Amino acid sequence: MSSVPSISPVLPAPGSRVPDIAFKWVAGLAAAMIVVLIVLVGWQLYAGSRLSLAKFGPGFLWSSEWDPVQDKYGALPFIFGTLVSSLLGLLIAVPLGVATALFLTELAPLRLRQPIIMAIEMLAAVPSVIFGLWGIFILIPWLRDHLFVWLKHNLGFLPLFQGPIYGVSMLAAGIIIAIMILPIVTSISREILRSVPNLQREAAYALGATRWEVLKIAVLSYARRGLFGAAILGLGRALGETMAVTMVIGNRPVISASLFAPGYTLASVIANEFTEATTELYLSSLFELGLVLLVVAILVNAAAQLMVRGMTGSGPIKVS
Amino acid sequence: MIASPYLPTPGYARWRKLKSTAVTAILVVCALAVITPLFLIIYFLLVRGFGSIDWNFFTQLPKPTGEAGGGMANAILGTLILLAMASVVGVPLGILGGIYLAEYGTERANSWLRFAADVLNGVPSIVWGMVIYLVLVVPFKTFSAYAGGVALGLMMVPLVVRTSEEVLILVPQSYREAALALGVARWKVIMVIVVRTALKGIMTGVIVALARIAGETAPLLFTALGNTFWSHSLKEPISALPLQIFAYAISPYDDWHRQAWAGALVLMALILALNITVRVLSRDRSTTL
Numbered sequence: 001m002s003s004v005p006s007i008s009p010v011l012p013a014p015g016s017r018v019p020d021i022a023f024k025w026v027a028g029l030a031a032a033m034i035v036v037l038i039v040l041v042g043w044q045l046y047a048g049s050r051l052s053l054a055k056f057g058p059g060f061l062w063s064s065e066w067d068p069v070q071d072k073y074g075a076l077p078f079i080f081g082t083l084v085s086s087l088l089g090l091l092i093a094v095p096l097g098v099a100t101a102l103f104l105t106e107l108a109p110l111r112l113r114q115p116i117i118m119a120i121e122m123l124a125a126v127p128s129v130i131f132g133l134w135g136i137f138i139l140i141p142w143l144r145d146h147l148f149v150w151l152k153h154n155l156g157f158l159p160l161f162q163g164p165i166y167g168v169s170m171l172a173a174g175i176i177i178a179i180m181i182l183p184i185v186t187s188i189s190r191e192i193l194r195s196v197p198n199l200q201r202e203a204a205y206a207l208g209a210t211r212w213e214v215l216k217i218a219v220l221s222y223a224r225r226g227l228f229g230a231a232i233l234g235l236g237r238a239l240g241e242t243m244a245v246t247m248v249i250g251n252r253p254v255i256s257a258s259l260f261a262p263g264y265t266l267a268s269v270i271a272n273e274f275t276e277a278t279t280e281l282y283l284s285s286l287f288e289l290g291l292v293l294l295v296v297a298i299l300v301n302a303a304a305q306l307m308v309r310g311m312t313g314s315g316p317i318k319v320s
Numbered sequence: 321m322i323a324s325p326y327l328p329t330p331g332y333a334r335w336r337k338l339k340s341t342a343v344t345a346i347l348v349v350c351a352l353a354v355i356t357p358l359f360l361i362i363y364f365l366l367v368r369g370f371g372s373i374d375w376n377f378f379t380q381l382p383k384p385t386g387e388a389g390g391g392m393a394n395a396i397l398g399t400l401i402l403l404a405m406a407s408v409v410g411v412p413l414g415i416l417g418g419i420y421l422a423e424y425g426t427e428r429a430n431s432w433l434r435f436a437a438d439v440l441n442g443v444p445s446i447v448w449g450m451v452i453y454l455v456l457v458v459p460f461k462t463f464s465a466y467a468g469g470v471a472l473g474l475m476m477v478p479l480v481v482r483t484s485e486e487v488l489i490l491v492p493q494s495y496r497e498a499a500l501a502l503g504v505a506r507w508k509v510i511m512v513i514v515v516r517t518a519l520k521g522i523m524t525g526v527i528v529a530l531a532r533i534a535g536e537t538a539p540l541l542f543t544a545l546g547n548t549f550w551s552h553s554l555k556e557p558i559s560a561l562p563l564q565i566f567a568y569a570i571s572p573y574d575d576w577h578r579q580a581w582a583g584a585l586v587l588m589a590l591i592l593a594l595n596i597t598v599r600v601l602s603r604d605r606s607t608t609l
Contacts, residue, residue: 023507024424030416031425034436034481037474041443044451099350107347116355123358125591127535129562130584133569134361137368137577179357186354210340240444242538243566267446267538274450274542290450294443301442305435 045294048287051280060288066253066269068278073285075292077253081170081263082293085245086238088174088259089181094231096178097185102215104186105193117187124183132247135176140167140248143175148260163258168250171259176244181234188233188308192226193219229307236301240293242267266293362588369585372578377586382548382564385573392583394550395564398465399590401551402544402560403530405469406476411526413473414480415515418522421481422488423510434485437478446538448475453542465551465558468544472536476529483525487518524601531594535587537562561587 046053052060052073063074100120104113144167155161196219204218220227250262251272266289277283376391383390417437421430448471456467491514499509515522537560540546545557546567561583568580 020506023510024420027416027420027424030413031420031433031481033413034417034433034440034478037477038436038440038443040455041447041451044454045447048450048454096350096354099347100354103347103351107344108351116351119355119358122592122595123355123361125531125535125595126358126361127537127562127587127591129535129537129566129569130361130365130588133565133580133584134364136569137581138360138364182354182357210336212340212343213336215343236442240442240446242444242446243562247566247570267444270446270450271538271541274453275545287450290447294447297442297444297447298439302435302439305438 042291042294045287045291049284049291051284052288053284055281056285056288060285061292064253064255068273068282071279071281073282075266075289077255078264078266078269078289079292080255081173081249081253082239082265082267082296084170084259085173085177085249085263085265086235086241088171089177089238090231090235092175092178093181093185093234097182097230097234098189098227100182100186101189101193102219104190106211106215106219117190120183120186123179124187128180128241128243129247131176131180131244135172135244135248139176140172143167143169143172152260159257160259163256163260165260166250166262168248168262169260170249170256170263173245173249173263173265174259176248177238177241180241180244181237184237185230185234188230189223189227192223192230192308195226196222226308229304232300232304233308236297236304239297239300240267241265242271246271266290365581365585365588368578368581372582373585377579377582381550382579385571385576388575390579392559392561392564392579392586394547395559395561395583396586398544398547398551398559399534399561399587401465401554401558402468402472402540403534405465405554406472406533407526407530409470409473410476410480410529414477414526414529415484415522417477417481418484418488419510419515421485423514434482437481441478441482444538445475445536446541449539449542452539457543460555462555463543463545463557465544465554465556468540468558468560469554471539471543472533475533475536475539476526479529479532480525483528484518484522487521487525488514490521491517520601524598527594527598527601531591531598534591534594535562537566561590 056063056073060073061075061079063072064076065072065074066077067073100116104116108116144165148165148167148169148171151161152165200218200222201214204214209217245265246268249265249268251264251268252262253264253269254261256263270286270290270293274283274286277286376389377393378391378396379393380389380391381394382392417433421433425433452467452471452474456470457463495513495517496509499513500506504512540560540563544560544563546563547557547559551558565580565583565587568576568583571577
């Protein structure tokens with residue numbers, strides 16, 4: 001890669017080192033921009049939220065009051081909403097995604113693999129706002145009239161499925177998030193499963209294991225850590241999801257045990273209220289919500305990268 | 321349950337086989353469940369979108385509520401302008417960064433830079449909007465196409481860096497050595513020989529990044545803002561398809577909902593076109609490089 005020795009050309013080329021050095025510097029600066037941008041993003045959010053940080057202190061994180069009229073702000077309902085909707089999304093997407101990855105690597109006939117992989121890649125290309133549009137007009141009415149009614153009827157004894165059904169809800173947001181993170185969870189799980197040595201599988205088969213036993217003993221247990229990383233990477237995506245979630249979650253800063261109740265997430269409150277923030281403190285509080293989101297997203301992503309990378313060697317993981 | 325697979329009880333063997341078959345069936349069902357939403361979305365996009373698309377949609381400005389007709393001509397053009405501006409910001413930065421990683425960086429620095437690029441890639445898109453709002457909207461006291469373009473362009477950087485590096489290191493080392501041996505300056509070797517050789521792959525990465533940001537809404541909300549008229553200058557707020565789709569989707573008017581579906585269909589078609597371009601480009605690449 002960089003092992004080319006810097007040879008001084010035999011022919012006289014006076015002053016020709018300058019463009020070379022300049023080019024190296026320009027490229028170096030561009031690469032350094034990656035780090036500069038991370039710092040810039042963090043610093044700007046911190047600068048934007050200084051007012052709110054000074055006024056509310058750490059209590060901001062666990063205050064559940066969000067009252068623009070009284071100029072009092074707290075992050076708890078949004079943190080709650082972000083966590084619950086993301087975890088719901090993971091709860092649905094991870095089993096489905098891993099199962100699909102297993103299907104693709106272990107079972108599917110070769111002819112079927114490519115079309116399915118392409119379909120999943122296409123799903124990844126659908127923009128958030130189109131998921132939201134589809135969510136509002138197709139998914140929500142169906143959930144409201146069928147799935148939610150069924151859940152309430154059959155599982156209504158759980159506090160999760162009680163209360164009035166509006167359609168827009170935490171559960172709807174979780175389902176939309178699940179659909180949106182399925183492609184990344186599936187494709188990374190697939191990479192991980194493909195890195196499981198065939199020897200593992202053959203050894204298990206040789207012991208007389210059935211197909212499921214091979215998957216369980218040889219494949220899944222070997223890939224466990226990487227699959228966990230895939231799930232965490234999905235979580236990183238889910239936390240920052242904005243548009244589709246904003247369109248289906250109902251946007252009310254309440255903390256409710258019922259998944260049928262509307263909620264609000266960090267990203268969606270910013271999307272909705274940022275341009276309407278009437279006071280300095282209001283805007284600053286929104287920036288602090290952004291800061292919370294950024295910190296959580298970066299930590300989650302970094303952790304996931306380390307986990308997945310350790311699993312598949314140093315090879316770059318395609319994050320589409 | 322792996323208790324004792326050694327016991328050759330016929331009942332137990334049957335039970336194991338049954339379980340295996342059941343799991344196989346479950347996996348098939350899961351795979352079907354994963355691709356179903358895609359077909360549902362495409363189906364409804366086509367059905368609802370085509371019903372509302374007409375010539376006016378591509379030529380007219382949005383009409384106020386109540387008036388029939390109107391289109392998204394300004395939003396379509398706005399999206400194209402924003403993509404062009406994003407490319408101006410993101411592509412040179414990304415490719416140069418990729419060049420540094422592939423040609424100059426030490427292994428140690430590179431692994432850190434790659435990690436940083438992946439972390440940057442994970443910054444939520446809404447956060448980009450807020451940051452650019454502070455950097456480019458507040459000082460100039462106006463939402464602008466510039467701000468929107470920069471927000472999208474910076475989002476492209478980590479992706480373009482990673483994909484450029486990946487294809488640049490595929491260029492055979494002998495190409496570089498041959499050119500250097502002829503006395504060509506290093507920067508010329510890189511720009512003329514190495515980048516030219518990997519150009520198709522780099523382009524593929526750029527288009528992947530464009531397809532990714534073409535549908536982004538969140539970073540535009542507080543930067544480009546949206547506009548129901550033509551923008552006469554890049555210093556003015558500008559409309560974009562995702563912004564217009566969002567605004568119409570959450571409005572209470574049926575007419576606007578129809579327009580939102582039509583806009584979504586056009587946006588999806590644009591993104592698919594970009595993805596198909598990628599596929600064609602990378603198919604060629606696999607045979608040549």
